[in-house]
Amino acid sequence: MTSLTVIFTGLLYVATIILIAGIAYRVYEYSRTPAPLVIPTTPAPTTNSGVVMRMAREVFLFESLFKSNKWIWLFGWLFHIGLALVLLRHIRYFQEPVWFWVEFLQPYGKYASFMMLVGLAGLWARRFLVDRVRYISTPSDHLMLALLIAIGMSGAMMTFVSHTDIVALKAFALGLVVFDLQPVPEDPLLLIHLGLVALLMIIFPVSKLLHAPGIFFSPTRNQKDDPRATRHIAPWATALERDKA
Amino acid sequence: MAVAEFEIPTLTEYTVVPKINPGAMTKVKSFIAPQGPQEYLGYPWELGPDWKERAIDKMGDLLGKYRSLRVFMDACVHCGACTDKCHYFLGTADPNNMPVARQDLMRKVYRRYFTLPGKIVPWLVGAEDLTEDTLNEWYTYYHQCSECRRCSVYCPYGIDTAEVTMAGREILNHIGMGQKYSNEILVKVQKIGNNLGLPGPALEDTLLGLEEDIEADTGVAVKMPLDVEGAEIMLVTPSADFFSEPHVESLIGYAKVFHAAGVSWTLSSKASEAGNFGLFNGNYETMQKVAMRIRDAALELGCKRIIVGECGHAWRVAYSFWNTLTGIGYGGNDPFSKKLQDQLDHRYPQPMHICEYTWDLIQNDVLKFDKSLNDDRVITFHDSCNVARGSRMGTEPGGQFTIPRNIIKAVANNFQDMPAETIGEGTFCCGGGGGLLTDDLIEVRVKGALPRMNAYNSVVQGNQVNFLALICAICKAQFTKVFPYYGFDRGQVGGVHQLVSTAIKLD
Structure with missing residues (x-):
């Protein structure tokens, strides 16, 4: 067991724990914080199924962003769909045998890395070219894009340019899943890729990447429009009422 | 043209996104409360x-x-x-x-x-x-x-x-x-009963004067009852409707609608304000205190229905928050909510917007109009922000857009919408909402009105529009103030029920 394997195994385990525990904690925090008033952005659905549809359109199609700005929508959607396909493709490294639909996605997932990179490049270009977006961009906004692009580039390089030892990589990944440590392949490109992914997982729960769980808790999108028919009241507000009675 | 100490934006065919100008408005600051x-x-x-x-x-x-x-x-x-x-x-x-x-x-x-x-x-x-x-x-x-x-x-x-x-x-x-x-304003509404700080006797006097005006004008004795116990409907409206132009024209319109429908209705001196600036401050308890006046008045007068006049943020608070804050609405199973629910008429939504009420009567052929009386007007409608994006009218999402327009089309022949991206859910604010309707923020108000002024100008130029119909007291006051800065006549500002008032047939 090389020290490199120990370092990367440890890093990936720690990153996974931080990612899962961190997001779980945020979700717990968001869900436990009351929404005392009915504030959906109207026109809003009046039924639960309507709210599910609205949320689905936001999550899969970026409906509000489409209304807002076609360029941001295009680049943002390319990036996110590309990333989703790439992530689904990566499932193959963690299972044997591989599910048929993961097998099916393999060619799409490979080329989706280009969608992802084009989207990221477009979003980054806006941070320089549009004066309003330049004004609001912080160093972390730029670094986040740099990080994602570096992850995408290093991954795409291994797929299309300098193939890594995929058999050894799969043995390493499967070993992580069943806690049977296998040596990490000593390909610099792979090590960069894995290291940056671990970094992304670690900063996820303390960064703007929280928009991913956050959208599901956004009261302007997840509430239904029925305040005349249903009395909506938060626990802390009920207490105020009792004091007054 | 009004005199201003700042540069008034020029109207353009459509609103152009400006290059950023950091610090442009740093010096414009509202007075701090003593x-x-x-x-x-x-x-x-x-x-x-x-x-x-x-x-x-x-x-x-x-x-x-x-x-x-x-x-x-x-x-x-x-x-x-x-x-x-x-x-x-x-x-x-x-x-x-x-x-x-x-x-x-x-x-x-x-x-x-x-x-x-x-x-x-x-x-x-x-x-x-x-x-x-x-x-x-x-x-x-x-x-x-x-x-x-x-x-x-x-x-x-x-x-x-x-x-x-x-x-x-x-x-x-x-x-x-x-x-x-x-x-x-939050002090006045709690101490005196309304945002303008008008005491009960002054209100009574005003209503009597308005009754005389209507009778002189139409020959019909349309009443404006105040504090009548046992009336079926309690109307809660922004206090600007009692004293300001063009607001009062809409108040006259509501009274004529109630008269034509033959219902018993009343205003309340205690609930003589629909507006609730507690919303703007984001303080739940203040907003609740201000809203509780409406509940208290409804219980005291024993009304069966609560109807809200033309006011944007008031309608958001009434529609979206009254049930939560005061139990005005349905679905509560606590004693506090039930006490009021038992009194209210369950055939109707509570509270109800005056536009919902009037539109129901129009659909049921209760009201008759002579649309030609509005023929000197070419009308457009401004969706008020709080109504558009924070509430609803009717049973379907988007009713807040269709119902006021349907009323206008039922009482007038000439209607023209402004460009699509400036109305509906994407409507531009008048520029004076949210607690900014004060002279110390006039620069913010005038400049903030630019997108709406551009949209209005496009239908003025292209479609000979000469009337901006509104359902919000703040919008009415704001546009009356800023229209002259952009070269428009403030007489072009008015309410939807002002149009109803012009065309309604009374007997």
Whole structure:
């Protein structure tokens, strides 16, 4: 067991724990914080199924962003769909045998890395070219894009340019899943890729990447429009009422 | 042309997104509330030595009470989708009037004191200490937001800057930096019963005078009852309807509609104000206290139905919050809610908007009109922000857009909508909402009205429009004030029920 394997195994385990525990904690925090008033952005659905549809359109199609700005929508959607396909493709490294639909996605997932990179490049270009977006961009906004692009580039390089030892990589990944440590392949490109992914997982729960769980808790999108028919009241507000009675 | 100490924007064919001009509106600042109103509302009136701790504590308190604020502080990715959506940015070019930048004024403090990266690497994530400079920025730019929610329509996560502005003002109030205009109004409405501070006898006198005017005008004895116990309907309307032009024309319209329908109705001197500036300050308890007057009046008068007059933010509070705050509505199974629910007529939604009421009567052929009496008008309709994006009318989503237009088309022959992207859910605020309807913010108001003025101008030029129909007291007052700055006649501003009043046949 090389020290490199120990370092990367440890890093990936720690990153996974931080990612899962961190997001779980945020979700717990968001869900436990009351929404005392009915504030959906109207026109809003009046039924639960309507709210599910609205949320689905936001999550899969970026409906509000489409209304807002076609360029941001295009680049943002390319990036996110590309990333989703790439992530689904990566499932193959963690299972044997591989599910048929993961097998099916393999060619799409490979080329989706280009969608992802084009989207990221477009979003980054806006941070320089549009004066309003330049004004609001912080160093972390730029670094986040740099990080994602570096992850995408290093991954795409291994797929299309300098193939890594995929058999050894799969043995390493499967070993992580069943806690049977296998040596990490000593390909610099792979090590960069894995290291940056671990970094992304670690900063996820303390960064703007929280928009991913956050959208599901956004009261302007997840509430239904029925305040005349249903009395909506938060626990802390009920207490105020009792004091007054 | 009115005299102004600032440059009035020029009208263009459509609203152009300006290049940012940092600091353009830094100097425009609303008057700070003095001791009187601050004390009455339970706030300090100057920064104490511990203002910083109290501000951070209050922020933590709000983060724990409002999921909106909690999620909105984390979720923004600085994508820029909202940057060209605020009418105050479009009119002033000050980048702090971009919704994301307005939020970031608070977010940078949130990050510094409530997040791990902000505590260890503040420079990386745009986190900053809370200083007196920050407070001044908050005060300035949280009073250049009308809480109209246009940005929330376009944000991919539904981030509503209004929620952030409200939280900002609440924190400022708690450390002694309240706004004079809004807080004085909150005192008047609680002490006297309405935002204008008109006592009961003055109100009674005015209503009698209006009854005489209507009878002289139409020959029909249309009544404006006040404090009548046992009346079926209690009408709650903004107090501007009693004394301001053109608001009073709509009040006359409501009275004629009730007369034609043959129902018993009444106004209430206790609930002589539909408006609720508690919304603008983001203080739940204040908003509740102000709203409770309506419940108390309804219980005292024993009315079966509660109808709300033409007022934008009042309708948002009534439609969306009254049930929560006061039990006016249905579905509560606690004694507090049931007490009122048992009294109300369950055949109707509670509360009901005057436009819903009038439109129902029109559909049932109860009202008759001579549409030709409005033929001198070519009418367009401005969707008020709080009605458009914070409430509904009727049974279907979007009824808040169709019902007022249907009424206009039923009482007048000439109607023309403004460009599609400036109405409906994307409607531009009048520029005077959210507690900004004060002369110390006239520059903000005039510049913020630019997108609406451009849209109005396009139908004035292209379709000979000469009447802007409204369903909001603030919109009416704001446009009456800013129309002359843009070269329009303030007589072109009026209410939907003013049009109803013109065309309705009485017997």
